Each structure stands twice: as C-alpha cells, then as structure tokens.
Amino acid sequence: MDFILFFLILSLSSIPVFGFTLTEFVYPNFTASNLHFIDSTGSFLVSNNGTFKAAIFNPGSEQVNFYLCVIHAESNTIIWSANGDAPVSNSGIMRLTKNGIDITEKDGSFKWSTPPLKSEVYALQLTAAGNLILRDQFNGTLWQSFDHPTDTIVIGQKLRVGMMLSSAISGDALSKGHYRLSLTASDTMLQWQNLTYWKLSMETQAYTNSNYAVEYMSVNQTGLYLFGQRGSAVVIMVNLLQSTFRIAKLDDSGQLIVISFVGSDIKRDFVGPVDACRVPYVCGGLGVCTSDVLSDNPKCSCPANFNLRSHNSSSCVPSDSSYSLPVSCNSTNYSNLSNSSSMSYIRLGFGMDYFTTGFTKPFRYGVNLSVCQNLCSVDCSCLGIFYANSSGSCYKLEDEIGSIMLRTSTNNDLLGFVKILSGVSNDSFDQETADFPLVAIVILPFTGIFLLMALAFILWRSKPQRMGKIKSKKNQPSSPSSEDLDDFSIPGLPVRFEYKQLEAATDNFKTQIGTGGFGAVYKGVLPDNSLVAVKKIINLGIQGQRDFCTEIAIIGNIHHINLVKLKGFCAQERQRLLVYEYMNRGSLDRTLFGNVPVLEWQERVEIALGSARGLAYLHSGCEQKIVHCDVKPENILLHDNFQAKISDFGLSKLLNREQSSLITTMRGTRGYLAPEWLTSSAISDKTDVYSFGMVLLEIVSGRKNCSARTQSHSLDDTATGDHSSSSSARGLVYFPLFALEMHEQGRYLELADPKLEGRVSGGDIEKFVRVALCCVHEEPSLRPAMVSVVSMLEGEIPPTEPRMESLNFVRFYGRHFSEASTMEEAGGQTDAMLYVQANTSHTTSRSISNAYFSYISSQQISGPR
Numbered sequence: 080m081d082f083i084l085f086f087l088i089l090s091l092s093s094i095p096v097f098g099f100t101l102t103e104f105v106y107p108n109f110t111a112s113n114l115h116f117i118d119s120t121g122s123f124l125v126s127n128n129g130t131f132k133a134a135i136f137n138p139g140s141e142q143v144n145f146y147l148c149v150i151h152a153e154s155n156t157i158i159w160s161a162n163g164d165a166p167v168s169n170s171g172i173m174r175l176t177k178n179g180i181d182i183t184e185k186d187g188s189f190k191w192s193t194p195p196l197k198s199e200v201y202a203l204q205l206t207a208a209g210n211l212i213l214r215d216q217f218n219g220t221l222w223q224s225f226d227h228p229t230d231t232i233v234i235g236q237k238l239r240v241g242m243m244l245s246s247a248i249s250g251d252a253l254s255k256g257h258y259r260l261s262l263t264a265s266d267t268m269l270q271w272q273n274l275t276y277w278k279l280s281m282e283t284q285a286y287t288n289s290n291y292a293v294e295y296m297s298v299n300q301t302g303l304y305l306f307g308q309r310g311s312a313v314v315i316m317v318n319l320l321q322s323t324f325r326i327a328k329l330d331d332s333g334q335l336i337v338i339s340f341v342g343s344d345i346k347r348d349f350v351g352p353v354d355a356c357r358v359p360y361v362c363g364g365l366g367v368c369t370s371d372v373l374s375d376n377p378k379c380s381c382p383a384n385f386n387l388r389s390h391n392s393s394s395c396v397p398s399d400s401s402y403s404l405p406v407s408c409n410s411t412n413y414s415n416l417s418n419s420s421s422m423s424y425i426r427l428g429f430g431m432d433y434f435t436t437g438f439t440k441p442f443r444y445g446v447n448l449s450v451c452q453n454l455c456s457v458d459c460s461c462l463g464i465f466y467a468n469s470s471g472s473c474y475k476l477e478d479e480i481g482s483i484m485l486r487t488s489t490n491n492d493l494l495g496f497v498k499i500l501s502g503v504s505n506d507s508f509d510q511e512t513a514d515f516p517l518v519a520i521v522i523l524p525f526t527g528i529f530l531l532m533a534l535a536f537i538l539w540r541s542k543p544q545r546m547g548k549i550k551s552k553k554n555q556p557s558s559p560s561s562e563d564l565d566d567f568s569i570p571g572l573p574v575r576f577e578y579k580q581l582e583a584a585t586d587n588f589k590t591q592i593g594t595g596g597f598g599a600v601y602k603g604v605l606p607d608n609s610l611v612a613v614k615k616i617i618n619l620g621i622q623g624q625r626d627f628c629t630e631i632a633i634i635g636n637i638h639h640i641n642l643v644k645l646k647g648f649c650a651q652e653r654q655r656l657l658v659y660e661y662m663n664r665g666s667l668d669r670t671l672f673g674n675v676p677v678l679e680w681q682e683r684v685e686i687a688l689g690s691a692r693g694l695a696y697l698h699s700g701c702e703q704k705i706v707h708c709d710v711k712p713e714n715i716l717l718h719d720n721f722q723a724k725i726s727d728f729g730l731s732k733l734l735n736r737e738q739s740s741l742i743t744t745m746r747g748t749r750g751y752l753a754p755e756w757l758t759s760s761a762i763s764d765k766t767d768v769y770s771f772g773m774v775l776l777e778i779v780s781g782r783k784n785c786s787a788r789t790q791s792h793s794l795d796d797t798a799t800g801d802h803s804s805s806s807s808a809r810g811l812v813y814f815p816l817f818a819l820e821m822h823e824q825g826r827y828l829e830l831a832d833p834k835l836e837g838r839v840s841g842g843d844i845e846k847f848v849r850v851a852l853c854c855v856h857e858e859p860s861l862r863p864a865m866v867s868v869v870s871m872l873e874g875e876i877p878p879t880e881p882r883m884e885s886l887n888f889v890r891f892y893g894r895h896f897s898e899a900s901t902m903e904e905a906g907g908q909t910d911a912m913l914y915v916q917a918n919t920s921h922t923t924s925r926s927i928s929n930a931y932f933s934y935i936s937s938q939q940i941s942g943p944r
C-alpha cells in the first residue's frame with residue numbers, strides 16, 4: 080500500500096504537495112478538493128505525530144461519494160466525517176473561511192457547513208488525538224469534531240450524555256443508517272426507531288462498578304468505560320487487553336464494536352450484541368433471523384406464507400399478492416387507501432420472538448389474545464402484535480416492523496401476528512376472529528425458500544469488508560476454555576492461586592466465617608492487603624481440573640454489582656478453593672434473624688431489589704443463563720449501605736442434578752425449595768424465583784418461614800373468627816400460609832416484622848406480599864421472570880394478582896407443617912416428608928403429584944443426612 084510510503088515520508092514530518100506542506104494547521108482562504116490533493120489521496124492536514132490525517136476522501140471502491148473525513152492513517156479507518164448525508168464528487172470543494180468550514184459542489188451548490196461561530200477563525204488544526212478544531216486568534220476552541228461525533232469515538236474523546244453516535248448506512252456510504260447509540264444516566268444503549276435493543280450493562284464483560292449518574296463514555300488503552308462524578312468514578316467498565324490504539328464504533332451492522340489496531344493488524348476486542356439476531360433490522364422487515372454459532376453471520380429467511388419483496392430487498396411481504404402489509408399512519412408514505420381494505424392477522428410460526436419483548440413494557444398485561452388483536456386493529460400505527468400466553472402480555476409493533484428472532488429455547492410462549500390488508504373489502508369479513516386463511520395461501524416448500532433466502536443473504540452480506548481481516552469472536556477474552564488455563568492474564572478474570580498462597584492468606588485457615596453448602600469459608604488477607612473470603616470446597620464429585628477451570632472461568636467472568644465477585648481460585652491436586660471478595664456485613668440471615676439492630680424498611684427494600692437484580696442478571700443478563708439453585712438468606716451477602724450481593728452462583732453447575740438435589744434437600748435448606756425439586760419436573764430459572772419469593776416473605780416478617788411464631792405476633796385466633804385457619808396452630812405457623820390468608824383478607828400490616836414497630840405502610844407490605852405470592856406459584860410457568868419481579872419491586876409495573884389455584888399447595892403444606900410440629904420439633908422433618916403427608920391425606924389434590932413418592936422413596940427417606 081502507498082501508506083507505507085506515506086508513512087516513510089511522514090516520518091520526515093511533512094510532505095510537499097504542489098508546493099504545499101502538510102502540517103497540523105491550515106488558515107482561512109484555504110480550499111481543498113480530492114482532485115487538488117490527489118497525490119496524497121485527498122489529505123490536506125496531518126496531526127502532529129502522523130497518527131491522523133484529514134482528507135476529502137472516498138471510502139468505497141467506486142469513486143463517486145467524497146466526504147471531509149478524519150482518518151486514522153495507519154489503518155485507513157475513518158473516525159469522523161462531516162458531510163455524511165451530503166457527499167460531493169471528487170471536484171467538490173472544502174473551504175476554510177473566517178466564518179468556518181463549508182463544503183460545496185464544484186458548481187457552488189451548498190452541501191455542508193459548520194454552525195455560526197462566536198468569533199473569527201484563525202486556524203484549523205488537526206490535533207494529535209484526532210480532533211479537528213477551529214481556533215480563534217487566542218488559541219481558543221470555536222468548534223471541534225469531538226463534540227459532533229459520527230459513528231466512532233477514539234482514545235481521548237468523551238461521548239457525553241445527550242450526544243449520540245449514528246451508524247452509517249454501509250461501509251461505503253456514510254449517510255445515517257438505522258441505528259443509534261446514546262447514553263442514559265446509568266447505561267449505554269443501542270436503539271432502532273427509538274426502541275432500545277441492547278444495553279452495555281447486560282454484557283457479560285461489563286462490570287457495574289458504582290451507581291453514580293453517568294456523564295460520559297470513553298475508551299482508553301485498557302478498556303471501555305462509563306464515567307460519573309466528573310470523571311472520578313467509573314460506573315460501568317469493560318476491561319480489554321492493553322492496546323495502544325483503539326476505537327469504539329457503532330458499526331453499520333448495528334453492533335457496538337471496539338477495535339484495536341496493532342500495526343496493520345485489526346482485532347475486535349468487544350462486540351455488543353454478540354448475537355447479530357438481536358439487531359432489530361438485521362434481516363430487514365419481517366425477515367426471520369437464525370443465529371449461526373459456526374459462522375458469525377446470522378441466517379435470514381422469510382416466515383412461512385411470506386416472500387422476499389424483491390430480489391434486492393431484504394424485507395418480506397405476503398406470498399399471496401392479494402394481501403399487503405399496512406403502512407403506519409405516522410409514515411409519510413401513509414395513504415388513506417388502507418381504510419377501504421379489510422384487515423386481518425397472519426400468525427408467525429413457532430418459536431418467534433421480537434427484540435422489544437426483552438426491552439419494553441407490554442402495552443397491556445393480563446388480556447386475552449383477541450383483546451390484544453383488537454387493540455392493534457384500532458391503532459393505525461400498529462402493524463402487528465406479540466402476545467405472551469402465560470402472562471397475557473400484549474406488545475404492539477408500531478410504525479415499522481423489524482426482523483424476527485427465531486428462538487429455539489423451550490420456554491418461549493410468544494405468539495406473533497402481523498396485520499395484513501386484503502385489496503378489496505370483503506362482505507363476509509369478520510374482524511373479531513379474523514385469522515389468516517392459511518389454506519388459501521400457497522405454502523411454498525420451506526427448504527426451497529430457505530435456500531433462496533440464504534443465497535440472497537450471502538450475496539447481500541458479502542460486500543467487501545473495509546475493515547480488512549477482522550478476527551472472529553472466538554478471539555474474545557470471554558472464552559478462555561479452549562486456551563491454556565495456566566496463565567490468566569486478562570483483567571477481570573479470576574486469578575489462579577497456589578494452595579500455599581491461600582494457606583498463608585488465611586493464616587492456615589484460622590478464622591472460619593461461615594459454612595456454605597459447598598464447604599467452610601475462611602477470612603483471608605491477600606498480599607495486596609485486600610480482604611477475601613476463601614471457600615474450601617468439599618462435597619464435589621471431584622471433576623477434572625479442566626472442567627473445573629472452565630466453570631470457574633465462566634463464573635469469574637460474570638460481573639454485576641449485585642453478585643459477589645470471584646477473585647480467584649485454586650485447583651491443585653484434590654484441593655478446590657474459591658476466593659471471593661469479602662463482604663463486611665455478613666449474610667442476610669444474620670442481619671434479618673440475628674440479635675442485631677433492626678433492618679429498617681427502606682433497607683429491606685434495597686436488599687430485596689439488589690438481590691432481585693442480581694438474580695435477574697444471572698437469568699437473563701449474561702450470555703449463558705445461570706440458575707442459582709440455592710437462593711436463601713445465607714447466600715445473600717451484605718456490603719456497606721446494605722448493598723446486597725448474591726453468592727455461590729454458578730456452583731450448582733459443578734454438580735450433576737442428582738448430587739445437587741440431594742445436597743440441597745438434605746442440607747436442610749427447607750422452606751426455600753420449589754416443589755419441582757421433589758418432582759421430576761425440570762429445574763429452571765423459575766425454581767430460583769420460587770426461592771426468592773420465600774426470601775421476600777422472610778424479609779417482610781423478619782423471621783424464618785418455618786419457625787415458631789413469636790408471641791409479639793398478635794394474631795388472636797378468636798379475633799380472626801376464622802376457625803378453619805391453620806395459622807391458628809399450636810405455637811407454630813408456616814408463614815407463607817399466614818401471608819396467603821392475610822392477603823385474602825387484605826390485612827397486610829399483620830405481616831410486618833413487629834420489630835419495625837409500625838414504621839412501614841400497609842401498601843408497601845402489600846406490594847412485597849403480592850410479588851412474593853406470585854413467585855411461589857406451584858406451576859413454574861405462572862411465576863414471573865426475575866426481570867419482571869425487579870420491575871414490580873421498582874414499581875415500574877403493578878404486581879400481578881396471585882393465582883389461588885396455584886397456591887393451594889401452600890395450604891396443604893402449611894397445615895401439615897403445624898400438625899407435624901405439634902408432634903416433634905419443627906426441624907425434624909424434611910420438606911419432602913411434609914409434602915408426602917400433605918399428599919397422602921389430601922389425595923384429591925391434583926396439585927401434588929405422585930411423583931413425590933417415587934422420588935422420595937428412592938432418594939430421600941433412607942438418604943444420608
């Protein structure tokens with residue numbers, strides 16, 4: 080390339096062009112066009128040390144569209160452009176006057192200019208950081224390109240709240256594309272049509288470091304950061320391998336990419352979202368995107384009964400040409416023709432999902448499908464709906480339909496419908512129940528359509544990559560599993576310790592601070608004086624070092640402010656130890672049940688929210704869903720300001736299911752176990768939701784769900800007048816049942832921790848109790864997802880109504896709990912035995928299945944203690 084030559088010449092610090100010397104300054108009455116500076120490929124300014132140049136430049140292969148650009152010289156990467164939406168020809172002119180910069184076509188037609196300035200321009204400078212600055216005679220800044228970023232930020236540049244990046248339409252044409260990146264007070268997000276489809280905080284590699292309001296985003300040699308507190312506090316960080324030059328760019332693919340340049344080598348350090356199918360328009364309007372793990376490119380196709388609009392369009396339209404897709408009334412293309420045609424809905428296939436369902440609140444909750452369709456029918460900006468069967472959530476797709484995601488996961492109960500119009504009004508048309516007449520449509524052979532689409536897509540995607548050889552995501556630091564695990568050097572990943580080091584750090588395991596399910600926990604001090612908690616793991620069906628390290632790498636790479644950070648580990652011979660950050664206020668059970676100052680309500684709210692956020696992150700924030708399997712107060716640790724952090728997450732993956740259910744049930748974590756542990760049904764994230772619901776009730780009451788009722792709890796049996804109530808037990812009460820009964824009677828204040836002495840309102844308790852009861856529904860699919868629990872606790876969405884039919888088992892269980900407790904000490908029986916008793920005496924109960932028996936007889940009764 081002639082860059083090498085360019086560089087050689089540059090090292091002499093300047094090049095003469097037509098007797099003109101390239102420097103970092105030009106002065107008014109300066110003009111430039113590409114033709115004018117053809118010998119230097121359009122450059123007319125070069126930064127002090129040659130890193131950047133400013134040029135009238137054409138990024139594509141066809142010499143048609145020219146832009147005023149700042150370019151990273153070595154990699155030939157455009158980091159800023161002025162007239163993206165108004166390109167000029169190679170004879171188009173950039174002119175620097177006392178009033179600023181303007182760009183015109185050769186014939187004088189206006190294309191672009193800087194805004195009016197406060198005073199006259201003295202010079203135009205390209206700084207060593209790549210900032211194009213208009214300076215006044217006192218060396219003040221009148222205007223700078225760093226304040227008007229296009230799609231890229233470089234080291235030294237701050238993207239402030241209120242600024243945004245816009246993707247280019249493609250690598251060759253710099254006009255504004257579909258996607259935007261903007262900053263909020265807490266996050267960076269990507270948007271399409273003003274709808275969010277990605278947040279930085281949800282990435283596995285992103286570590287939420289503090290809760291200050293975000294002021295700006297920047298990149299440096301070691302990572303990507305969101306800063307607050309005038310740059311003194313990092314709010315979110317993504318640690319990356321050291322690199323001398325890197326940029327963060329909103330790519331035309333709709334992904335935020337961080338790229339580093341080492342010599343001529345270009346490397347992607349970070350991509351978000353990694354799954355290209357999460358980009359809303361990746362397959363055009365209504366295109367179905369299928370993730371392809373083998374190649375980085377997603378696969379696109381049209382849904383059944385839809386075809387490509389045209390050869391070179393990526394959008395899909397109904398195959399039957401007598402139907403058409405409506406145009407939103409907000410669109411400039413809208414015509415009232417739509418009124419005269421009749422409307423119906425075509426159902427998308429199974430397993431379809433839409434990006435908004437993960438980011439926006441449903442338009443309505445708890446409605447049936449026909450209500451949801453009607454809401455869309457009466458709204459001319461609504462083009463389709465997504466409907467979640469289990470929760471009755473109704474999402475409207477407004478103004479423009481993006482691509483559809485094909486999800487193979489089993490717990491997707493979403494139904495997608497697209498509004499279609501038929502050309503002529505049909506007299507026999509019935510809008511209420513209109514389903515698309517599927518038989519009337521020629522169903523094309525799926526494979527045929529698929530091949531065609533795949534081919535079209537490959538052609539469409541295989542445009543020349545301007546970035547050169549970009550390494551695939553396999554090179555990202557997030558997958559150390561295939562690498563040599565003996566040298567973790569990546570910041571943020573756990574450190575590997577020698578057993579001796581940990582022996583020394585804990586003073587030969589002197590101070591035991593707890594006993595977790597996996598072994599004892601000791602306090603320790605690392606050589607850098609940081610406090611740690613060292614967990615010595617027992618009970619593991621010992622696995623190979625490699626498997627252990629793989630899991631540890633995954634756990635260690637999960638960073639969230641509400642998750643206890645894994646700092647390191649040791650896997651030496653048969654020793655397995657984990658090193659965690661030290662939490663100075665111990666676990667929630669001590670604070671809640673112990674003999675310590677009472678937790679005020681607001682502190683309880685913080686703790687509940689924090690732990691809910693932590694779990695929600697495990698379930699849906701990270702790349703790999705992680706089910707905790709052992710949510711209980713002992714595993715919720717507290718730090719300063721009652722910041723809650725979940726511990727022990729990911730460890731259940733070190734066990735197989737038989738081991739973990741045995742350990743969990745035998746270990747006596749009764750009270751938090753979801754019924755499905757005891758049946759053969761699947762353990763899922765909803766299993767954690769159940770346990771969280773139980774914890775929530777304990778946070779309200781300040782006592783164990785299964786424990787003796789304190790006398791200060793003044794529920795008088797005679798006063799309630801409810802003699803059938805099993806909460807009127809002899810001394811012992813199963814709190815969830817009590818909560819259920821008080822919920823039915825609307826007497827929420829009875830449930831509050833008496834130690835609060837009334838410093839809480841009934842409404843606050845009601846919110847918690849409703850959420851908790853929904854969480855402990857027996858039927859897992861009726862339990863809300865943790866993200867919804869967070870929204871309900873935050874008050875973003877109202878708590879849903881608990882479903883009594885799915886709470887009956889609480890009654891059976893509760894009665895047997897109190898009966899059993901009169902016979903022996905409450906701690907004497909396992910959950911499983913109580914379930915069995917409940918089942919044998921209430922054989923009519925359909926809600927408790929016989930599966931308990933088989934499970935219990937084989938695993939429990941004679942099992943080890």
Ligand SMILES: *[C@@H]1O[C@H](CO)[C@@H](O)[C@H](O)[C@H]1NC(C)=O
Pocket residue numbers: 107108
């Ligand atoms: C710059 O150009 C303007 C008109 O084009 C002229 O009036 C002015 O004298 C020029 N200034 C210098 C310093 O050449």
Ligand SMILES: *[C@@H]1O[C@H](CO)[C@@H](O)[C@H](O)[C@H]1NC(C)=O
Pocket residue numbers: 128129130207208
């Ligand atoms: C040029 O200057 C920038 C900013 O001062 C610096 O980061 C970069 O390393 C320098 N490049 C060279 C080639 O000296």
Ligand SMILES: *[C@@H]1O[C@H](CO)[C@@H](O)[C@H](O)[C@H]1NC(C)=O
Pocket residue numbers: 218
């Ligand atoms: C102009 O200001 C910049 C900082 O804004 C400073 O680095 C530079 O030295 C100044 N130049 C002169 C000639 O004063």
Ligand SMILES: *[C@@H]1O[C@H](CO)[C@@H](O)[C@H](O)[C@H]1NC(C)=O
Pocket residue numbers: 272273
């Ligand atoms: C996005 O919102 C802004 C202001 O909130 C509005 O000006 C713009 O038109 C919206 N864009 C789209 C595509 O809806």
Ligand SMILES: *[C@@H]1O[C@H](CO)[C@@H](O)[C@H](O)[C@H]1NC(C)=O
Pocket residue numbers: 299300301302304313
């Ligand atoms: C990058 O910024 C972070 C956060 O301020 C800082 O900790 C780190 O040292 C910086 N890296 C370099 C190379 O300056």
Ligand SMILES: *[C@@H]1O[C@H](CO)[C@@H](O)[C@H](O)[C@H]1NC(C)=O
Pocket residue numbers: 389390391392
């Ligand atoms: C296909 O694209 C070409 C230019 O790329 C355009 O001229 C042509 O009209 C397009 N055809 C259709 C059917 O849109």
Ligand SMILES: *[C@@H]1O[C@H](CO)[C@@H](O)[C@H](O)[C@H]1NC(C)=O
Pocket residue numbers: 408409459460
């Ligand atoms: C689109 O139209 C609907 C209904 O006509 C209206 O409520 C909504 O505000 C419009 N949205 C925009 C972005 O104009």
Ligand SMILES: *[C@@H]1O[C@H](CO)[C@@H](O)[C@H](O)[C@H]1NC(C)=O
Pocket residue numbers: 410411412
């Ligand atoms: C209007 O329709 C034309 C042709 O179908 C299309 O190219 C254009 O993008 C549409 N404009 C909007 C705002 O939808």
Ligand SMILES: *[C@@H]1O[C@H](CO)[C@@H](O)[C@H](O)[C@H]1NC(C)=O
Pocket residue numbers: 415416418419
């Ligand atoms: C569409 O609206 C225009 C005025 O906006 C009106 O003149 C025309 O008759 C309408 N057409 C139909 C089919 O309603």
Ligand SMILES: *[C@@H]1O[C@H](CO)[C@@H](O)[C@H](O)[C@H]1NC(C)=O
Pocket residue numbers: 415418459
């Ligand atoms: C078409 O629909 C719009 C809004 O949906 C309505 O205001 C208008 O009266 C309708 N026109 C006809 C001809 O039905």
Ligand SMILES: *[C@@H]1O[C@H](CO)[C@@H](O)[C@H](O)[C@H]1NC(C)=O
Pocket residue numbers: 447448449450
């Ligand atoms: C849907 O709900 C509405 C009102 O809630 C009710 O009138 C309608 O009968 C329901 N439809 C079906 C099919 O259940």
